[in-house]
Amino acid sequence: MKLRGLLAVLLVLAILFPLSSIFQSASIPYASFAGSGQNVVVVAKEDYVFARVVITVQPLANDPGVQITGGSNLPAITFPNGTTRQVPAETTFVFTLPNVSVFPLSQTYASGPGYQISPESPVSAQLLSGENSTLGMDNLIDNSIPGIHVYQYVLTGDATVTVNVFGVSL
Numbered sequence: 001m002k003l004r005g006l007l008a009v010l011l012v013l014a015i016l017f018p019l020s021s022i023f024q025s026a027s028i029p030y031a032s033f034a035g036s037g038q039n040v041v042v043v044a045k046e047d048y049v050f051a052r053v054v055i056t057v058q059p060l061a062n063d064p065g066v067q068i069t070g071g072s073n074l075p076a077i078t079f080p081n082g083t084t085r086q087v088p089a090e091t092t093f094v095f096t097l098p099n100v101s102v103f104p105l106s107q108t109y110a111s112g113p114g115y116q117i118s119p120e121s122p123v124s125a126q127l128l129s130g131e132n133s134t135l136g137m138d139n140l141i142d143n144s145i146p147g148i149h150v151y152q153y154v155l156t157g158d159a160t161v162t163v164n165v166f167g168v169s170l
Helices: 002-022 131-136
Strands: 023-033 038-046 049-059 076-078 084-086 091-097 110-112 115-117 123-129 148-156 159-169
Touching: 023 038, 023 123, 038 049, 038 115, 038 159, 049 123, 049 148, 091 148, 115 123, 123 159
Parallel strands: none
Antiparallel strands: 023 159, 038 123, 038 148, 049 091, 049 159, 076 084, 076 148, 110 115
C-alpha cells in the first residue's frame, strides 16, 4: 500500500515538473525618474511565449511627500503602435502579447539595447533611462531576428513605474 502511494506521488511529480518550466516572468519592480527626459520600457519575448505585460505609471506630482522643484511634468506613455496617452493619475496598462508559434522551432539567443533572450529566459523586461534610452532608440526595435519580438513603451515626464511580464510557453 505504501509503495503504491509513493509511486502515485512520484508519478504526479513527474507530470508536474515539466509543467513548471512553462511559466516565465520578468519585472522592473520600482523605478522613479524626474527630469530625466525620456525612458523606454523594453519587453522582448520569443514567438512561442504568450505574455501579459502590466505597466503601472504613477505621476510623482501625486505621490505624498514628494516635492519636485522647478515644476512638474505630467508623464505620458507612447505605445508600440505610436499612440501617446497622458497619465494624470496612477494608471495601470495591461497588454496581451500573443504567441505566434506553439513550439520553440529553434534555440534562440538574442540581445540588444534593453533586452536579452535565451531558451532559459524567453521573456525580458528592462528600463532604459536618460542617455541610454536615446542612444538605443534608433536601433531599439530589431524584429529581424527570427523567433523574437521586441516591444518598446516610451515614458516621458516625472513618474514612478513598475513593470511585470508574465509569460506562458505552450
